[in-house]
Amino acid sequence: MLSVILPIHNVEKYLEKCLESIVRQSYSDIEIVCVNDGSTDNSENIIKSFAAADGRIKLINQPNLGAAAARNNGLDNSRGEYILILDSDDYIEGDALEKMYIKAKESDLDILIAYSYDLDDKTGERILPKYHLKSQYLSSKEVFDYNDIPDYIFNFSVGWAWDKLYKRSFVEKYGLRFPNLQNTEDAYFVFMSLILAKRISVINEALITHRVNNENQLSQSRERGLLCFSDAIMNIKEDLERRNLYYKVEKSYTNWVMEHTVWQYRTAKTPESKEKIREELLNKIYPEFKMKEKNEEFFYDKIAYSRMLEIY
Secondary structure, eight states: OEEEEEEESSOHHHHHHHHHHHHTOSOOOEEEEEEEESOOSSHHHHHHHHHHHOTTEEEEEEOSOOHHHHHHHHHHTOOOSEEEEOOTTOEEOTTHHHHHHHHHHHTTOSEEEEEEEEEETTTOOEEOOSSSBOGGGSOSSSSBOGGGSTTTTTTSBOSOSTTEEEEHHHHHHTTOOOOSOSSSHHHHHHHHHHHHOSOEEEEEEEEEEEEESOTTSGGGGGGTTTTHHHHHHHHHHHHHHHTTOHHHHHHHHHHHHHHHHHHHHHTOSSHHHHHHHHHHIIIIIHHHTTGGGSOGGGOSOHHHHHHHHHHO
């Protein structure tokens, strides 16, 4: 069995399309765990309507505790051999679960990563971006772990969970859960799982459509937890050091930190937010990673590097 976990908060506009894409899958041995995170719109009624027609759907209601708590609740109340933690405004191709499950089973994978589309919620344009999976950083092996790409393990894939199929026994072995942050909560779960997994692979098809430019996205909580990214960065570093792994992946992680912090700064919504982020970077994050001591050759993304210099 495969579990699809859906954290849901006020997504009535998109939820039917998401659920329809799951219940109509060619692979039917699934459970759909819908965690309603205190929605105040019609989301709960939509879930109940689908559940009445399909016994594979399970509804869990919780107060509005945030995406991390909803995902963890879903993990705790699901039972599939493999787990897909999907965003509830996204949708999947009709044979996505079948293809992912077969490949994960055949290769006994801990993590399987799929390519995905971006769907612009404002223009309706759907594209296949190159940044979701960066082929230049991938291992030449069909099945790999961080030892095969220690300098790129944080760089080949984006730090979100929804394009990755996880083996439950692997997740439970390491007690992997999402930290209680208002945003950037994916980063710890995703990157620590990539570090700890022994068998990772990629399926060379775009199977998931991810909505962007959506004002109701979970990521819109950034302004309410402006510096959560800083906590996430330090949590990962501390865990890597505790496991005596940091020295092996320091270059890869430092590059990710540089690129991610530049993105945080450049996409802040107000001048006040930008200044708060800049202070956090200059006073805490950049000294911690000795960014100023590293030259341009150390960094993979030269444009992001030049933008980091602008922050200085």
